[in-house]
Amino acid sequence: MKRILTAFLAAVTISAAHAQSLPGGFAYLRDIDPSIIQDIRYATSNNFVGRPLAGYNAGECVVKREVGLRLKAIQQELAAQNLSLKMFDCYRPARASLDMVKWSQNGHETAAERRYNPRIPKTELFRLGYIASRSQHSAGAALDLTLVDLKADNSAKYDPSKTYADCTAPVDARAPEGSVDMGTGYDCTDTKGHTAAPSISPEQRAWRKxxxxxxxxxxFVNYSKEWWHFSLPGAGGAAYDFPIQPRRN
Structure with missing residues (x-):
């Protein structure tokens, strides 16, 4: 009996050690609504920095539980229209924002980076309000997302070996995102990415609306300079810096 009890306690200890805990009422969005599509870009090289950002150890959307439940309600409404949410970024470790600051000050810009910033030098992105050194993402109050038409062909994938047009180009020329055409790509730091930009087509404007x-x-409230960025008033608070780890079943 003693050996059985010892083995049981050891198993519990191992299980606890491997369990992924999240602080401050956070949860994995997959545990709230696994039907919401995720493409967490800062965990990949397919972003304006060109590599995974600090703290993104997994491509998982982590949210405050209240935020996740509201997203679930939105997803249920969209499902009846053959649409889905697609998450690009959710909780963001504070160290990732500092990583962005260092990137903006490294003294050079590559062609891949210019795809996202076709007209604005990256040293100006913080001053102009396109990137924040202290982001509401780190408080769990902000999200980056888009819509997916589930009836459309969303099979095109980003190819790192291919040369794409910049984020303001027509949808067939810019990097594929497997979503509806919102007029620009995600993270496009250009006036065309402003939610009410007059330079987009009526169909693109309809999707944004x-x-x-x-x-x-x-x-949720939209940020006027980024059609993809939304925040939930009152859901924030102190910034967090815990890394995003793989979710365990």
Whole structure:
């Protein structure tokens, strides 16, 4: 009996050591609604920095539980329209924002970086309000996302060996994102990426309005310079810096 008890306690200890705990009421979005599509770009090289950012050890959307439940309600509404949310970024470790600051000050810009910043030097991105050194993402109050038409062909994948046009180009020329055409790619630091930009087509404007309206029905507010960025007033607080780790079943 003693050996059995010892073995049981050892198993519990191992299980606890491997369990992934999240602080401050955070949760993995997959545990709240696994149907929401995720493409966490800062965990990959497919972003404006060109490599995974500090603290992104897994491509998982981590959210405050209240935020996740509201996203679930939005997803249920969209599902009836053959649409889905697609998450690009959720909780962001504070160290990732500092990583962005260092990137902006490294003294050079590559062609791949210019795809995201076709007209604005990266040293100006913070001053102009496109990137924040202290982001609401780190407080769990902000999200980057888009819409996916589930009836469309979303099979095109990003190819790191291919040369794409910049983020303001027509959808067939820029890097594929497997989503509806919002007029620019994600993280496009250009006036065309402003939610109410006059330079986009009526169809693109309709998709943006549809996304903003769906999010607003659950209390989310859009940032006017980024059609993809939303925050939930009152959901924030102190910034966190815990790394995003792989989710365990």
């Amino acid at each position: 549809r996304l903003v309206a769906a999010m607003a029905r659950q209390g």
